[in-house]
Amino acid sequence: MNETLNEIKKILNDANVDEANVKARIILREVGNLSVEDMLLQKEVQNKDEVLNFARKLAETKAPIQYLLGYANFMGEKFIVNSSTLIPRDETEILVNCALDKINKLKEKKQDTINILDIGTGSGCIACMIAKNAPEAEVLGVDVSSDALQVALENAQKLDLIKRVVYRKSDIFSAIRGSEKFDVVVSNPPYIKEEDYKNLDIEVREFEPKSALFAKDDGLEFYKKIIKNAAKYVNYDGYIAFECAKGQAGSICILLERNGFLVTDVIKDLAGIDRVVAARMILVSDEVDYTFV
Template sequence: IPLQQLTGEQDFMGLTFAVNEHVLIPRQDTEILVEEVLKELHDGMRVLDMCTGSGCILLSLLHYSNACEGLGVDLSADALEVAEQNAETLLDAVNADRVHFLQSDLFDKVEGKFEIIVSNPPYIASAEVEKLMPEVRDHEPRMALDGTEDGLHFYRRIIEEAGKHLVSSGMLFFEIGYDQGQAVSELMRTEGYREVQVVQDYAGLDRVVFGTYVTVQPAPFAKSR
């Protein structure tokens, strides 16, 4: 059993989050994702955290910014209970009113548009899940780990639908597996994202992919003389 589940907490981004068997234990690698989003996060922005789990990504972003609003989405009601508990503990009364959580199968129940969408989705190929360390494989929620056959299922779905919920020039950020940088980058470019970049973690492994969503406007017809 992971130590963090025995103690019920894990530090992340200088904050202490409650965790249990219903959420992934926040990992230091994911701090790279939060740090990259913070570079683009400005006061008053709306942020959507897809597959929020414990809420560690979204709540860290709200904690280290001003007057931003956040929506955390997850399919697991048990995970959302943990996220809500963390929001009550970590955010002051003003910021706590600016975060909401929603049970939804990805974007099914999501309404509105956001300046930033961020996600650490399940990205481990199904066959690889069985090879994980026992404390991960047997004690952390499989639905938060298993990215189906090739590990890219949730990237495809999120990338296909995220544009409908991004403002003009909104940004999409992902955590990725070490060998998924090229594949996820190509998926984003195909769906109209520009300035797609891959960021490495401190071990020199690909860890984050992000890009800006650009709505292509049709060229005006030239006036005939």
């Protein structure tokens, strides 16, 4: 067994850090620069002091590893993160892939440029990965947090996407001009019910920004606010796609269908939870009846 791995595990276990084994291997990989193969071959790190100091910092702060590293891996890229941004989650890749699928459908209709709006962009992980994988996409990411937008901008610069990814401070649609319309609107909004605060992992509860996590109205606050006004901003035949939590997809589908959209997809994550809902705009904006939301 790798000696440094054992030492990291001891530091983390002594401090009662959750999932010490998994985190010890992440530290070896990310700080010690060991590949999975290196670990299987029980290779030793070249920077043992740095690795152990990192483990001690984790043991002391119990902060998410990604905040201590300053980045999170998402869809094969390293995204800068800090305490102003949610750490990108693996399941958000489902939303990105859903948006890419819709972009492909629109491309088949010979559209040259596809305009995307990402509401609650945070680190910009969704905006950037859509732009990176769809050269015809021009993406506007909005967020209420100026600090998050600063991080999002750095990520777009790092990935060389600033020609096609721009950011704007906006409370949902507040800074979107009436003349701006989008082919695909995506959002991974805050969706955790306020009463679920106590059930969250301590790392999430203590360190991730509350404004990125919680929503009123059984967690549906942002879906309602977005869907209520979406018809003004989504082109006819364009799409809207959301990430959501367990148990929310049904309510989101109803909201969408009452507001001019036809639900096209409800996609499960690896745990079998309905995680992404997508819908197509089937009415021109004047026809939408807002009375139901």
